[in-house]
Amino acid sequence: xxxxxxxxxxxxxxxxxxxxxxxxxxxxxxxxxxxxxxxxxxxxxxxxxxxxxxxxxxxxxxxxxxxxxxxxxxxxxxxxxxxxxxxxxxxxxxxxxxxxxxxxxxxxxxxxxxxxxxxxxxxxxxxxxxxxxxxxxxxxxxxxxxxxxxxxxxxxxxxxxxxxxxxxxxxxxxxxxxxxxxxxxxxxxxxxxxxxxxxxxxxxxxxxxxxxxxxxxxxxxxxxxxxxxxxxxxxxxxxxxxxxxxxxxxxxxxxxxxxxxxxxxxxxxxxxxxxxxxxxxxxxxxxxxxxxxxx
Amino acid sequence: xxxxxxxxxxxxxxxxxxxxxxxxxxxxxxxxxxxxxxxxxxxxxxxxxxxxxxxxxxxxxxxxxxxxxxxxxxxxxxxxxxxxxxxxxxxxxxxxxxxxxxxxxxxxxxxxxxxxxxxxxxxxxxxxxxxxxxxxxxxxxxxxxxxxxxxxxxxxxxxxxxxxxxxxxxxxxxxxxxxxxxxxxxxxxxxxxxxxxxxxxxxxxxxxxxxxxxxxxxxxxxxxxxxxxxxxxxxxxxxxxxxxxxxxxxxxxxxxxxxxxxxxxxxxxxxxxxxxxxxxxxxx
Numbered sequence: 001x002x003x004x005x006x007x008x009x010x011x012x013x014x015x016x017x018x019x020x021x022x023x024x025x026x027x028x029x030x031x032x033x034x035x036x037x038x039x040x041x042x043x044x045x046x047x048x049x050x051x052x053x054x055x056x057x058x059x060x061x062x063x064x065x066x067x068x069x070x071x072x073x074x075x076x077x078x079x080x081x082x083x084x085x086x087x088x089x090x091x092x093x094x095x096x097x098x099x100x101x102x103x104x105x106x107x108x109x110x111x112x113x114x115x116x117x118x119x120x121x122x123x124x125x126x127x128x129x130x131x132x133x134x135x136x137x138x139x140x141x142x143x144x145x146x147x148x149x150x151x152x153x154x155x156x157x158x159x160x161x162x163x164x165x166x167x168x169x170x171x172x173x174x175x176x177x178x179x180x181x182x183x184x185x186x187x188x189x190x191x192x193x194x195x196x197x198x199x200x201x202x203x204x205x206x207x208x209x210x211x212x213x214x215x216x217x218x219x220x221x222x223x224x225x226x227x228x229x230x231x232x233x234x235x236x237x238x239x240x241x242x243x244x245x246x247x248x249x250x251x252x253x254x255x256x257x258x259x260x261x262x263x264x265x266x267x268x269x270x271x272x273x274x275x276x277x278x279x280x281x282x283x284x285x286x287x288x289x290x291x292x293x294x295x
Numbered sequence: 296x297x298x299x300x301x302x303x304x305x306x307x308x309x310x311x312x313x314x315x316x317x318x319x320x321x322x323x324x325x326x327x328x329x330x331x332x333x334x335x336x337x338x339x340x341x342x343x344x345x346x347x348x349x350x351x352x353x354x355x356x357x358x359x360x361x362x363x364x365x366x367x368x369x370x371x372x373x374x375x376x377x378x379x380x381x382x383x384x385x386x387x388x389x390x391x392x393x394x395x396x397x398x399x400x401x402x403x404x405x406x407x408x409x410x411x412x413x414x415x416x417x418x419x420x421x422x423x424x425x426x427x428x429x430x431x432x433x434x435x436x437x438x439x440x441x442x443x444x445x446x447x448x449x450x451x452x453x454x455x456x457x458x459x460x461x462x463x464x465x466x467x468x469x470x471x472x473x474x475x476x477x478x479x480x481x482x483x484x485x486x487x488x489x490x491x492x493x494x495x496x497x498x499x500x501x502x503x504x505x506x507x508x509x510x511x512x513x514x515x516x517x518x519x520x521x522x523x524x525x526x527x528x529x530x531x532x533x534x535x536x537x538x539x540x541x542x543x544x545x546x547x548x549x550x551x552x553x554x555x556x557x558x559x560x561x562x563x564x565x566x567x568x569x570x571x572x573x574x575x576x577x578x579x
Contacts, residue, residue, distance in 0.1 A: 021474055021477060044404075096318070132337055139336055200314075231514075275403055
């Protein structure tokens with residue numbers, strides 16, 4: 001205030017005095033430029049490539065890719081897998097968060113670490129463990145095959161591997177969020193005579209709704225896009241056990257680049273929509289999401 | 296003779312909130328069936344080989360070269376991602392510029408983009424005929440189908456970890472500490488090196504460890520750009536897939552166990568860093 005009053009009417013200062021806790025203008029803009037150029041080259045350029053290649057032979061060729069029965073089968077399979085895996089992890093995440101955030105018991109931090117475990121396991125290893133159990137040489141392999149139940153190289157294996165890699169998503173968002181919110185509101189509801197389920201539905205659920213949406217969104221993106229784990233358990237049977245990412249791989253390895261990128265653009269579009277909604281949630285409802293530790 | 300009023304030991308603290316048994320039991324059952332038992336099956340399978348058997352698998356020249364490549368390139372990539380990640384996190388939290396929010400959202404792209412999609416995009420960009428690859432070829436650098444390609448893919452997927460672990464801490468830095476340092480006559484550089492940076496070191500190390508762990512295990516975004524030449528650009532996760540396709544379950548389990556061991560060590564390192572940080576700086 002006083003500064004502007006002093007300079008008012010007088011000659012403009014040659015340069016604004018440098019703030020003691022900031023960098024000079026030149027340094028600042030150089031750093032911004034380096035960061036932006038780096039991100040553009042490393043992150044945005046690959047994204048653009050997908051769409052440029054997908055439409056390189058025109059819109060008609062692009063659309064034709066999705067008329068292929070194998071592509072349709074892949075889309076259907078991916079939707080089916082996500083429709084099973086995401087609700088499963090949603091229910092698990094809510095149950096785990098309720099037990100961990102609302103109660104005190106020994107071994108809690110170990111439990112949280114174990115829930116996070118799938119994030120530190122290589123996708124390929126995530127698939128391998130199910131092959132070792134249910135494969136023809138696996139621990140229970142012959143048992144299930146005798147029952148006429150195919151798990152590996154079939155839908156159940158793909159679903160299991162997908163559940164594994166997306167296992168922590170909902171729980172790790174809800175646990176810190178519900179811990180932050182505390183028990184007071186639920187306790188008030190219960191004291192006023194609400195049943196446990198009623199308190200959960202009318203008090204807890206509205207409090208965690210944005211966090212829930214946020215985590216389901218990320219869980220779904222990963223479930224639909226998972227490649228490594230699913231590739232190990234799927235067996236790559238065209239039109240039968242190929243998810244969208246696996247179909248992309250097959251088309252690419254057949255040098256059918258335009259079709260590969262066209263199918264890939266579907267997943268890239270999903271990623272963009274996910275990022276957009278995620279960012280909107282972070283800007284508008286930051287207070288209603290768990291702070292920090294975003295993955 | 297019983298002592299009156301002595302609290303009975305309970306597994307959980309008493310609470311008016313219901314549903315502990317149901318939710319705890321359900322969560323624990325899921326955890327055991329989906330995560331713990333399958334991982335135990337892997338360790339059990341590998342233990343059939345014995346420690347000497349696992350060491351033998353690791354000594355096989357092709358496996359040894361794949362493990363060296365995976366860990367070596369991943370270290371280099373995590374280091375690069377940490378440096379640029381710090382720069383990006385600093386710029387995003389400290390400076391205001393047009394498009395900052397879009398840039399901020401773009402950082403999460405490698406999390407959101409399926410790995411296979413990122414993989415074919417990187418491969419086509421850096422192939423000798425690709426947009427970037429052709430420019431690199433002019434100066435005699437071949438990126439695709441070499442360890443350099445693997446490095447690029449690993450930086451791509453590691454970057455968000457490096458940015459997102461440091462970013463919240465930069466935002467929390469108390470400006471008054473910097474002002475105090477400046478008032479006491481420290482140059483800007485001295486303030487940065489002696490006041491601002493030290494409390495950020497644990498977060499930078501955590502981001503580095505996360506990026507490293509992700510790089511070692513990564514498969515989808517690497518295999519397309521790597522070219523997968525044995526002894527040159529064949530990564531350890533790919534070797535697991537190859538062993539499986541040859542029905543060498545024991546070999547696959549052995550490599551997987553080695554990689555799992557390394558991830559556990561990385562997790563342990565992260566926990567130690569955070570424990571140290573809590574003692575030294577009072578926060579994680």
